[in-house]
Amino acid sequence: MTEQVPASAVGPGSRLGLRQGGRALAGLGLNLFTGFVGLFFLLMAGIGLVTAIAGVGLPILYEALLGIRRLTRLQRRWAGQLSGRPLASPYVGGLDRGMFASLRAAALDPATWRDIGWLALQPLVALALGLVPLALLISAYSIFDSAMGNGPAQDMLGLVLISALVAATWWLLPWLTAAQCAFSRWLLSPSSRTELTERVSQLFASRADAVDAQSVELRRIERDLHDGAQARLVALAMDLGLAEKAIDENPAIAKQLVSASRASAQQALADLRGLVRGIHPPVLADRGLAGAIEAAALLCPVPIRLDIIIPARPEPPVESALYFAAAEALTNLAKHSDATRGWIRLRYLDGALRLVIGDDGRGGAALQPAGTDDSGGLAGIGRRLAAFDGRLEVVSPVGGPTEVIMELPCASSSPKT
Amino acid sequence: MRVVIAEDLSLLRDGLIRLLTANDFDVVDAVDTGPRLAEALRQHRPDVAVVDVRLPPTLTDEGLRVAIAARREQPGLPVLILSQYVEQLYARELLSDNAGGVGYLLKDRIADVDQFVDAVRRVAAGGTAMDAEVISQLLSRHRADRPIGQLTPREREVLELMAEGRSNAAIAGRLFVTEKAIGKHINNIFGKLGLAQSEDDNRRVMAVLAFLQADPR
Numbered sequence: 313m314t315e316q317v318p319a320s321a322v323g324p325g326s327r328l329g330l331r332q333g334g335r336a337l338a339g340l341g342l343n344l345f346t347g348f349v350g351l352f353f354l355l356m357a358g359i360g361l362v363t364a365i366a367g368v369g370l371p372i373l374y375e376a377l378l379g380i381r382r383l384t385r386l387q388r389r390w391a392g393q394l395s396g397r398p399l400a401s402p403y404v405g406g407l408d409r410g411m412f413a414s415l416r417a418a419a420l421d422p423a424t425w426r427d428i429g430w431l432a433l434q435p436l437v438a439l440a441l442g443l444v445p446l447a448l449l450i451s452a453y454s455i456f457d458s459a460m461g462n463g464p465a466q467d468m469l470g471l472v473l474i475s476a477l478v479a480a481t482w483w484l485l486p487w488l489t490a491a492q493c494a495f496s497r498w499l500l501s502p503s504s505r506t507e508l509t510e511r512v513s514q515l516f517a518s519r520a521d522a523v524d525a526q527s528v529e530l531r532r533i534e535r536d537l538h539d540g541a542q543a544r545l546v547a548l549a550m551d552l553g554l555a556e557k558a559i560d561e562n563p564a565i566a567k568q569l570v571s572a573s574r575a576s577a578q579q580a581l582a583d584l585r586g587l588v589r590g591i592h593p594p595v596l597a598d599r600g601l602a603g604a605i606e607a608a609a610l611l612c613p614v615p616i617r618l619d620i621i622i623p624a625r626p627e628p629p630v631e632s633a634l635y636f637a638a639a640e641a642l643t644n645l646a647k648h649s650d651a652t653r654g655w656i657r658l659r660y661l662d663g664a665l666r667l668v669i670g671d672d673g674r675g676g677a678a679l680q681p682a683g684t685d686d687s688g689g690l691a692g693i694g695r696r697l698a699a700f701d702g703r704l705e706v707v708s709p710v711g712g713p714t715e716v717i718m719e720l721p722c723a724s725s726s727p728k729t
Numbered sequence: 730m731r732v733v734i735a736e737d738l739s740l741l742r743d744g745l746i747r748l749l750t751a752n753d754f755d756v757v758d759a760v761d762t763g764p765r766l767a768e769a770l771r772q773h774r775p776d777v778a779v780v781d782v783r784l785p786p787t788l789t790d791e792g793l794r795v796a797i798a799a800r801r802e803q804p805g806l807p808v809l810i811l812s813q814y815v816e817q818l819y820a821r822e823l824l825s826d827n828a829g830g831v832g833y834l835l836k837d838r839i840a841d842v843d844q845f846v847d848a849v850r851r852v853a854a855g856g857t858a859m860d861a862e863v864i865s866q867l868l869s870r871h872r873a874d875r876p877i878g879q880l881t882p883r884e885r886e887v888l889e890l891m892a893e894g895r896s897n898a899a900i901a902g903r904l905f906v907t908e909k910a911i912g913k914h915i916n917n918i919f920g921k922l923g924l925a926q927s928e929d930d931n932r933r934v935m936a937v938l939a940f941l942q943a944d945p946r
Binding site: 574577578581582585588589594595597598599603606607610611612613615 | 783789790813814816817818819821835836837840866869870871944
């Protein structure tokens, strides 16, 4: 997979315009600056640490840390912009929870120690990389200064040499910039370990949510069966038993009981139907996500324009998650939006299914937990999607329009080749 | 009247055969899969087919697909679809050829034998039999302040029964009023909804269904 790098990025092999060349040169200068300011902070932190025993050092250490974080943020932004790939912030927590707690957290955060490593090395790296173009340009200038004006042949040779040196500088610039960016990335972006830790805690939370949601769902099904179909069937059996007894002596009563049993049977069927629909709507099995969303839109009191293009049917769990999310969003739309029209757009893009449900209603919808009902509401949709690494976003300025955007990574929806 | 039955659960298939035979239908074939249904419809050209929406081998909406395909081959071939649940999407697809002679009922309705037999006869005669649930879902999409909201409760009842495909006489019997009163109600309904009247019962039903299925206004 190739990464998309913006045109403004500077890297090996990229052709430099005047502006980018200027930026690259300025960047190398900036690195010298951050390198030496970093040394100052390093010194300050050292003094703070040594005098911490006396107590006065702690505020110095804290200030030094704040400075270091500000400096590394600047460096990250620079490297991110020039390489076209942003550097994420690696810290476990910020420094905004009181001096002692912040210092403690920072000391335990591996990113702090990597920062310090960067502070120590950055002056050397920046110097080494910055000196290369400087040396080349200075030698070009000295040729100009000493060799020029001593006759046409030497002038010619000097000119060629100067051009060669300037061209070499220009050609080297992207490489130097890339080296500087790579160095920053090495120490200042989250280590793979930090990323893994974060990922694991994310997965842990979403798994817990998924397990929770599942057990809530099972309990709901059990309760629905118990209070619904099961109770109706008990009543039905009772009525039939009574009818059996009454049929000889009092056929009129028996007939009444039989027709009551029929009503119970029909009600039990209706209950079961509702339950099945909540577990896995048959139309989803029949027609897949596109058909099921179309069917749900048909029940909405607001006319919905459909625009669904997906290359193949996604995995059943993904289908089901997106379907229920769409159904919930449609219910919200019908209940709260006051809209005169709505739209649904479903696409497969960059390895993810992207579903947008919008309306021209009054807006102001928010991602708030839906009271006590754990399974409902937009927040419920969000949790459901999170179990699949999905994402939910609600764009709903007051006055509308509202768009609920859901994204679900999904490999199996790629076109079969 | 010759009828083909398609139902994969033998319990229900035998029940349907018994029920229809007892009511003077001639069950010419009873099949249990989609492909066999397609074959039976081609071979027997029945007066009406009673088809379960879910059939092997796919156990999805196979019955519906086969029925719609058969109606493309034999336009107007009367088909009554039975299902455990109703789906507007399927009702729309069944009605989309505007040819009449279609039904779409919950399986629960079989329990009321007289009503069910009446529905099969109606479909065979080129009429329609839409489940009450289909109609009430359609109606619930329409907002109270729109044309549907201007109907009186009684007119609404008449509209629902008419949309299910029942004749004026049947509606009158259901509501314990005269056929003439029903005719008057229907006139009012068509006036309020802005629909053109028609002498033909089936065409009237189709017009009402089309109105209900259109985007809510």
